[in-house]
Amino acid sequence: MELYASPHPLGDYLDTHFTCPCGREHYAPLKAVTIGPGALESLPGLTKKLGYKSLYLISDAITYDIAGKRCMELLQRAGVRAAVHRLTHTGFDEATVGELLIHMPADCDLAVAVGTGAINDMTRFFSFRTGRPFLTVATAAPMDGFASSVAALNVDSMKTTFDARPPVAVIGDTGILSTAPYPMIAAGLGDLLGKFTCLCDWKLARIITGEHYCERIVELVERCVQSVLADAPRAKDRDPAVLGDIMEGLVLTGVAMSLYGNSRPASGCEHHISHYWEMIFEQQGRRPVPHGAQVGVGTVLILKLTEALLDRRVDFDAARAAAAAYDPQRWRADIRAAYGPAAEGVIALEGRADKNGTAGRLARLDAMQAHWGEIEALLRALPPSGQIMQALRSLDSPCTPAQIGVDRALLRDTLLYCKEVRARYTILQMLWDLDLLEPLADQVIGSLEE
Ligand SMILES: [Zn+2]
Numbered sequence: 001m002e003l004y005a006s007p008h009p010l011g012d013y014l015d016t017h018f019t020c021p022c023g024r025e026h027y028a029p030l031k032a033v034t035i036g037p038g039a040l041e042s043l044p045g046l047t048k049k050l051g052y053k054s055l056y057l058i059s060d061a062i063t064y065d066i067a068g069k070r071c072m073e074l075l076q077r078a079g080v081r082a083a084v085h086r087l088t089h090t091g092f093d094e095a096t097v098g099e100l101l102i103h104m105p106a107d108c109d110l111a112v113a114v115g116t117g118a119i120n121d122m123t124r125f126f127s128f129r130t131g132r133p134f135l136t137v138a139t140a141a142p143m144d145g146f147a148s149s150v151a152a153l154n155v156d157s158m159k160t161t162f163d164a165r166p167p168v169a170v171i172g173d174t175g176i177l178s179t180a181p182y183p184m185i186a187a188g189l190g191d192l193l194g195k196f197t198c199l200c201d202w203k204l205a206r207i208i209t210g211e212h213y214c215e216r217i218v219e220l221v222e223r224c225v226q227s228v229l230a231d232a233p234r235a236k237d238r239d240p241a242v243l244g245d246i247m248e249g250l251v252l253t254g255v256a257m258s259l260y261g262n263s264r265p266a267s268g269c270e271h272h273i274s275h276y277w278e279m280i281f282e283q284q285g286r287r288p289v290p291h292g293a294q295v296g297v298g299t300v301l302i303l304k305l306t307e308a309l310l311d312r313r314v315d316f317d318a319a320r321a322a323a324a325a326y327d328p329q330r331w332r333a334d335i336r337a338a339y340g341p342a343a344e345g346v347i348a349l350e351g352r353a354d355k356n357g358t359a360g361r362l363a364r365l366d367a368m369q370a371h372w373g374e375i376e377a378l379l380r381a382l383p384p385s386g387q388i389m390q391a392l393r394s395l396d397s398p399c400t401p402a403q404i405g406v407d408r409a410l411l412r413d414t415l416l417y418c419k420e421v422r423a424r425y426t427i428l429q430m431l432w433d434l435d436l437l438e439p440l441a442d443q444v445i446g447s448l449e450e
């Protein structure tokens with residue numbers, strides 16, 4: 001079947017092989033998504049339909065009370081065999097995986113993660129390693145990782161990414177989601193609003209570097225995020241319909257990543273900002289705010305940078321002169337200062353990716369100059385930074401770096417160097433190509449309230 005030309009309901013994208021005018025085939029292995037009021041009630045029927053006979057519910061004391069207890073009642077009433085474990089320790093670590101293994105019923109054929117965050121990630125890993133599929137019953141929707149196929153674990157106190165597996169199904173009961181704490185709701189919204197800048201990055205890359213692009217996937221994610229932004233003011237009243245839309249948007253972006261085969265549809269420069277903060281905070285032994293909250297602040301910063309760019313005349317000849325004068329040795333020194341112990345990995349990545357070399361940059365500048373009108377139109381189509389700030393503020397969520405413990409010096413390093421964490425082409429790399437990253441970063445930093 002061909003991937004739909006206009007967005008369809010989420011369920012139509014699941015477990016179906018698509019051809020696409022973009023030239024690629026798309027497939028998302030997730031089999032079922034149930035989001036809505038009373039969605040929890042669908043658990044017994046869904047597991048029967050999927051053919052599972054012995055369930056292993058994984059919760060902790062909090063998520064057991066929120067949803068685990070009710071899941072067990074529903075399953076028992078429907079005659080589905082199920083055991084539940086309440087984790088005594090919930091972390092991204094060996095101890096949690098050990099607990100999962102110790103309490104697993106020998107005949108279990110489906111794990112059910114009741115929760116988000118560590119419960120979901122550790123079940124995802126456990127599921128992959130034991131060869132038993134899993135299903136997620138979400139108790140909150142703070143990020144878009146539901147359909148992810150990797151899990152991060154602290155092994156020997158080192159954060160390591162492992163292969164894992166996506167769930168067979170996701171259940172999001174809006175009655176439960178609407179009771180989630182504001183910071184969780186705001187984080188989910190922040191992660192979702194970051195798709196504006198991330199999709200813009202992809203469109204820019206298509207024009208500037210000729211990167212492969214799937215118009216239909218972009219449109220799917222974009223429509224969804226636009227409708228959530230329009231309804232965002234109602235999130236503060238815990239409107240279950242809006243919270244359901246946010247959760248569905250987060251699952252949908254996860255599905256979009258599956259369909260495309262990598263994170264291009266869901267992660268751009270706003271995520272590079274978050275990855276950089278995550279790393280620096282870890283080096284400093286500080287605890288960062290949730291991922292989605294960082295992405296929300298990152299999105300605001302990127303929008304401010306693009307607004308500053310649109311106010312300026314771009315001088316392509318000056319940019320070409322800067323490209324010719326590029327000094328890799330100085331770049332390496334800057335990276336060592338900005339990345340500390342992580343610098344060598346970043347330098348090695350540049351060795352493979354050559355994001356900054358003169359020849360590539362000159363070619364990109366030619367493409368930009370030839371298509372500058374089109375690029376400006378893309379940037380002008382982004383939502384104003386003020387609108388995103390307002391949506392975040394209405395949920396008492398941070399929208400400036402100072403509010404999340406990022407001071408001006410760290411912010412400057414972030415804007416100038418976070419683009420180096422991945423090889424992906426983004427707005428930040430475009431500003432650097434234009435030799436405008438530093439002045440625009442300083443302008444935006446100067447404009448922020450303390
Ligand atoms: Zn994210």
Ligand SMILES: [Zn+2]
Pocket residue numbers: 003020021022023024026213214215216217
């Ligand atoms: Zn496609």
